[in-house]
Amino acid sequence: MRGLFKKRRLLMVVTALSMLVLAACGNSNNNSNPSASPSESSAAPATETASASASESAPIEKITLKALMHSSWLKGGMEAVLKDAVEKTGITLEIEKLPEGTDGDNLIKTRFATNDKPDLLFFYPAVKESDGLGKPEEQFVPQDDQPWMANFNKDVWIDAFASSGTFYAAPYGGSSMAVMIYNKKVFESLNLQIPTTMEEFWALSEAVSKAGKVPVYLSAKDAWTLQIPSLQSGAAQDNLQEITDNAYTNKGTMSDFTAKRQGITFLKDVVDKGYVNKDFLSDTYDNAQKALANGDAAMYPMATWVMTDISTKFPDQVNDIGSFLIPFNDTGKNMAGIFPPSAMYVVKGSKQEAAQKFVNYFESIETQNIYFGSEGGIPTIKGITNTQLTSAELDAQKLADEGKAGPVGVSPSSGIPQYVAGDYPAYLQDVVAGAKTPEQVQEAEQKELVKNAKAKDDPNFK
Amino acid sequence: MLKRQYYRYSMLAPGFCIFLVFFVWPAVSNFFYAFTNLDATFKYTRLVGFDNFISIFEDSGSSIAFKNTFIFTVVTTISKVGLGFLLANFVNIKLRSTNFLRSALFFPVILSPIAVALAFTAIFHPSRGFLNVLLQSVHLDFLMQHWLTNRHIIMYSISFVETWKWTGLTVILFLAALQTIPKELTEAAKIDGATSWEQKRHIIFPLILPVVNTNIIISLIGGLKVFDIVYALTGGGPGNASNVINTMVYKSFSQGRNGEATAASLLLFVFILVLVSITNKYLNKDNRG
Structure with missing residues (x-):
């Protein structure tokens, strides 16, 4: 009788442990799935961010966004911006650096296929369904009506940036x-x-x-x-x-x-x-x-x-x-x-409002001046005065000015x-x-x- | 009685569920996906029959990949088992440095394949690499090669790295087998006048034959499944020169043809199954004989 009791107790412990393991798996999946129904805790930061922008006197709410990027894309310009972003917007970008080229692209595809998506994706412009991230309209927030677009020449960059006529990509870096x-x-x-x-x-x-x-x-x-x-x-x-x-x-x-x-x-x-x-x-x-x-x-x-x-x-x-x-x-x-420059995408999910806020901040003339003050590249946003173009870049820019450049x-x-x-x-x-x-x-x-x-x-x- | 049965199965259930979900289900679904047009988003629209397999065989790069995998498997199996046997006999001799030598031989096994590949990429560099610099310094310039870019020798260079990394494992297995042989047998043979070679041929080798078989099977499977060391050393290049079956699978995935990639891995699974079954049957027969 006592033996049977012991066995039952053991069985209960094993069952409880199994449930714990499965629950842990399930929980981690929910955490990494921004497209799932937003939970109370995950919805909160977006609301907090909105209220922060509504009232200037209110202290800036801190929020952390997850981002994916090829490791070589993170250079002096972005590092300077990241420091500024924490002070001005309260947004901290937790950037996961990926291998270069196809290897990194494959990792991104896998993360999207398994619904383990970031809040901000740094990728190539004009993303298409054939890029393996799914349909752009289902994955990313359109940028056509965002304020930063006022300083961006849509007509010049439509071929390089738009996906079937819609801009999901915001320029990242210089051309x-x-x-x-x-x-x-x-x-x-x-x-x-x-x-x-x-x-x-x-x-x-x-x-x-x-x-x-x-x-x-x-x-x-x-x-x-x-x-x-x-x-x-x-x-x-x-x-x-x-x-x-x-x-x-x-x-x-x-x-x-x-x-x-x-x-x-x-x-x-x-x-x-x-x-x-x-x-x-x-x-x-x-x-x-x-x-x-x-x-x-x-x-x-x-x-x-x-x-x-x-x-x-x-x-x-x-x-x-x-x-x-x-x-x-x-x-x-x-x-x-x-x-064209690389691009950043606001991924649809529970933190998309905060991610959009970061994009609008990044594409502002003030932030772009910080970026191009610390890194080379030819800006695509109009009105940038602080650049560090090298002699080789100036030679190339001259070619473009003479009409000797094409996509x-x-x-x-x-x-x-x-x-x-x-x-x-x-x-x-x-x-x-x-x-x-x-x-x-x-x-x-x-x-x-x-x-x-x-x-x-x-x-x-x- | 029924309660006892119920108790056994209930204890098995959690482990069995995990096994089913994480091992059986992926394996079965892999079989299925090999016959679909599964894409990069892991979605498929239809069954394609044997199209994925036909596509693999029609690709000119596939023949290079199959040939390279074959060369790699044969070269590494022979070298790992042969060298492993010799080194195991060496470190089985009682010397002051025996323990150090055993540890040193096993050390590469615990290293990360990526770290090993990076180190050998530097060693094999045609002008700055240690190997060619050494050959030049001892006036053996005629042996200097483009180890990782000459398509005629590239697979042998990669096989060398694999052998360097994994021979320690075969040494340990052989050593364990050698140490189980009763000393009385070799001593009796010595008294009967058997030479060192005769002792090895008629006593030691027959007794360690099951471990030889195990080492051959492990090396065969490892050779056919190779990916990490090839990808980290050459990425399958230059061009397709050092592609093996698994780098081909990886490239199919990166092109978004996941159905074709799963078909290639299914093909690899069948190759391994057939080759290992035949080898096992042959070796066991030899063992019994």
């Missing part, structure tokens, strides 16, 4: 341009001029090579860096919108992007001619900055965002660096590729779904490693695009 970054001192010491034709470019490379320096530095270990030449050449593509629409409706192929192929061919040529660093497949983005700043390398095809890193790591050399256009089309149409790509027109066209950086690694030709890269892209379109049952790809 950049895909160009050739070069060391002015190396050019001066060898009495070289900025090339205006490809013939001049190769002659210049030969002169640099003979001087014992690396003419063009490639950082192929970080495969994403290989995209820059084709993004610069691609900006000069005629009928870009039409070609893009045709590619995503199966009326054309990726091989129709002929201007982009020029940049891929450039990569192959520069390797075949031996004008690159010896260990280009093992060298990284970080190695490239050092080589360029020290003058071991003369040129580095990169976007102007690299100047923020160079300013931090090599402040004494930052003025030795300039930028120019690779003259793919000789004296014809050559364009710098404009990258690095456009989204297909409204209503046409966009599909991922394979692992482009990996294909470019294949080119520089001698395993693919530029034509094969575009064929591989086409194959992947068709595969993804068919997986989505797109009637155009039946």
Whole structure:
């Protein structure tokens, strides 16, 4: 009898423990699910924030928001803003830093797929359903009617920022341009001029090579860096919108992007001619900055965002660096590729009001002056007076002023779904490693695009 | 009687529920999803039959991934088991440094694969890496290689890192087996005039054969399932040069083709099951014989 009592007691303890474990799992899920019905405690901060803004005399309520961001996106500008935000708005951003590139993107996709979403997401602009975060209208708060929009030129940025005509993205950071970054001192010491034709470019490379320096530095270990030449050449593509629409409706192929192929061919040529660093497949983005700043390398095809890193790591050399256009089309149409800034999204959920308050604060001219006073990049918000543009960025901005800049790509027109066209950086690694030709890269892209379109049952790809 | 049965099952229930929810259900759903067009948001609209499997075999990158996985599995299994056996015999000898050597051999096993990969990325760098610098300093320049970018040797370089990391485990298993062999057997053989090789061939090896089998099976499974060390060392590159089945699965996921990715992992599961079953059957037969 006593034994049976003991067993029952043991059973009760086991059952209670199991329930505790399951309850704990359930509880943590609720905490991380902002789309669930807001509980009393989670709804409270938003109300508190609203009341705080209503009365200036009232003390600022403290609130913490969760944010996701690629780790390299958090630099001096945002760090300065975060300190200011706590004082002025009471908002503390708890930023979870993610790996760069595809790895970080995959983590974000997984977090959204499992409903473990942040309050603020730092991601690429013009988010689409095909980005894997769900339908934008279900996940994010539209920004079209927000006050910060008054200082933002919607017409200029609609292609780069809007998702099917609606702005969910608010600009984060400055815009950049895909160009050739070069060391002015190396050019001066060898009495070289900025090339205006490809013939001049190769002659210049030969002169640099003979001087014992690396003419063009490639950082192929970080495969994403290989995209820059084709993004610069691609900006000069005629009928870009039409070609893009045709590619995503199966009326054309990726091989129709002929201007982009020029940049891929450039990569192959520069390797075949031996004008690159010896260990280009093992060298990284970080190695490239050092080589360029020290003058071991003369040129580095990169976007102007690299100047923020160079300013931090090599402040004494930052003025030795300039930028120019690779003259793919000789004296014809050559364009710098404009990258829109990154974007921040207010994620729908219990803290969306506070997150929106942060976005409005961030995009204000006062805060943007704090941001660009501590970090490079070309602002997209109008009226910013405090910037730290470097010599290379000013060169690039001059190109834009002269009309020699265009978008690095456009989204297909409204209503046409966009599909991922394979692992482009990996294909470019294949080119520089001698395993693919530029034509094969575009064929591989086409194959992947068709595969993804068919997986989505797109009637155009039946 | 009925009460006793009820009591047993009720005690089993919590554990069984957890097992069902976290192990059985994901495995079963994985089978199902392999036949759907599951996307990045983990939603599917229809069953696609064997389309995902056809798509895997039609992809030119798949043949590289399968070939690389095969090379990696064979090379690491042979090296881990072979080297493990030799080293276990060495650290089974009583020396002053025996304990230190055993700890040193096992040390890489407890290291994070990412830390190991980062260290070897630096060691293998073609011009600044320790390995090539060492080869150059001892005038063996002709042996210098682009260890992690030359597509002809890349899988062997990665296999070397895997072997360095995991041989300690096979050593420990072999060592445990060697220490269970009664000394009387080897002493009797010595008295009968058996040489050291004959003792190993006719006494030690037959007695540790079950552990050899275990080590082979563990190494085979580890080789076929490899992901972390490859991804951290090369990311499957340059291009697709060092892709293995699991990096291919990962890339399918990142393209939003989750159905195809689950099909590839199902395929890997079947490979492992078949290969391990055949190996196990063969080795056990050998063991009995």
